[in-house]
Amino acid sequence: MKKPEGFKLVDGKGKRIDGRGLDETRPIRMEVGLLSRADGSAKVGFGNTVAVAAVFGPRALFPRHLQEVEECIIRTRYNMAPFSTESRKSPGTDRRSIEISKVLRHAIEATVFLEEFPRATIDVYMEIISSDGSTRCTALNAASLALALAGVPMRDLIASCTGGKIDGKLAIDLNGKEDNYGEADVAFAMLPTKREIVLLQMDGELTKEEFMTLLTKMADKCNKIRDMQVKTIKEYYKKIGGELE
């Protein structure tokens, strides 16, 4: 998308349109266990972007020919609600959501101990209920929490954030306008304690040096996001435990 003339994403003092510094994320909110029918659920917000994830399973997979003898399969669905965007998004899958569902599935496959549940499926459904950039990363953070709540054994929590280049400067956690009008954007997720990348997508224009500098900043941010995830899960169980006593 073309940037309107004179529109600045970063002002003279290095502040972004929502008042953030270049290395700051928007306010992050995390909530778990909000959907009673799901085996695990979570809601994550990065500023005005909000994703809800629900995990069902591990559960039996039918028809049987879809089963894998030695491991479970992961099915994902990334979906944007029609009202989540500025002009209504027509419901249903499109090429973008097909691709995003695929890369998010691969990220989860890289994280879950699939061999623990042969012939089963774990279904991870992610709904974007409000969209303002970085939706796939927000969805993946929610999915990670929902998987943990469902008791799915994982190699680590998945922590995810975006980054990019806006008005010539490297920045973390792009909002919708920065995503549209910026020069480059990167979607990234890793297993922080292992420093292994499970999601990496980039488009735009970056030199190798810019790319590596940005990714290092994003990896640092993912460590912090993981800390928040751990805290959220602990507080949830403390609360549940308190209610049981």
Place this chain on the structure above:
Amino acid sequence: MIPMSEEYVLKLLRQNKRMDGRNLLDYREIKIETGVIPKAEGSALVQLGNTKVLVGIKMEIATPFPDMPDEGILIVNAEFAPIANPEFEPGPPGEEATETARLVDRLIRESKMIDTSKLVIQEGEKVWGVFVDIHILNDEGNLLDASAIGAVAALYNTKIPKYENDEVIRGEYAGNLPVRYKPVMITMAKIGDKYILDPNYLEEEVASTKLSVGIRDDDVICAVQKRGSGTIKFSELEGLIDLAIQKSKEIRSLL
């Protein structure tokens, strides 16, 4: 071809060898033929070893996107026709075809290889649409890199038809498509703890993950995608980007 098991691929790789005798970082032989489809405004047939991909370009009159009234439009589509692989099925594009089309789209769009500002007929009303259709004929692996080579070669082969009195005159041309870069997609496949370039079909089956990196003539990175369910160590990333940049020069010299 003699069917070879996945174990064979792994066994060879442990000795730094590949089933077709290549070094780990070699591409298969690349053959590019352009102008192969008379009715297309541009076309290319690419062979990457036995992988065969045909790319055709059609130029059509289109309405510009409201937020970009002074630019032509680009549409990339990929058809994984059932002739190419016994596992491909007829029907609408699946996940793999969708991902391939979108990655080639990103490579062309983000590298700005086409000067779309020169494709305007009447601002806000009428522009040229560049339709890139990728047709897979034979899948022996690494369809993405082959499709990207095909798309760039076909775009360099593309002519803009004459447009007079609101009509496109097919077969007569007003000039060449305004192109200015040759972006290249390089795919690295991770098998065990080794990375190889240009994986063939069986190597792709064994690979835990792939990293595809799109590089422009000035070494700027314009597209990156991790594909497949494995992980990439953060510490490996810089070396992989260096490798892609270095290899892209070699592939570009063939375009």
